[in-house]
Amino acid sequence: MAACTRRGGVDHHPLSAAASGRPARPRPPKEIGQIPGSVVVVEHAPQLALLRRAHLMVNHGGLQSVKEGLLPGVPMLCVPQAYDQPGNGARVxxxxxxxxxxxxxxTRARARALLEELDGSPSVRERVRARGGGERLTRVELERRGGPASA
Structure with missing residues (x-):
């Protein structure tokens, strides 16, 4: 998962939770290699809390990630890898x-173009908020909607 805040465009404070391709074993940030100074890489991130402040979300299209992006109304770029992810991305x-x-x-250029398109589209943000709520959800609201109680 990667999340971007808005100040200064899509380059401002991107955060990435690094994974090795196996969900149970995160890849330590020190094994990733050279990382731009504007990017923060961590082994674990409190996704729901970050998404409440995020302007955009990049995810693999897993159902939980898509649902968690919808709750606070964050537009997303899905990069599906396997299983249900291509179908979920198609629905997004x-x-x-x-x-x-x-x-x-x-490619870097294609990802940037899509992120800038999402960032500059008020209609996408309106549709996400209409489908997911877009409000700052409380714990009770998350539980009622079937989300994690620990958010």
Missing amino acids: AFHGIGRVLRPEEA
Whole structure:
């Protein structure tokens, strides 16, 4: 998961939770290599808390990630890897609440273009908020909607 705040465009304070491809074993940030100074990489991030402050979300299109992006009304770029992720990404695109970037088409330029498109689209943000609520959800509201109680 990566989240970006808005100040100064899509480059301001991106945060990435690093994974090795296996959900149970995060990849230590020190093993990633050179990281731009504007990026923060951590082994674990409190996703729901971060998404309440995020302007955009980059995820793998997993159902939980998509649902958690919807709750606070954050547009998303899905980069599906396997399993249900391509179908979830297709639904994100169909409903106009984000875009999909297929891994085989992923380049820095293409990702930037899609993120800038999402960042500059008030209609996408409106659709995400209409589908997910967009309000700052309380613990009771999260539980009622089936989200984690620990948010």
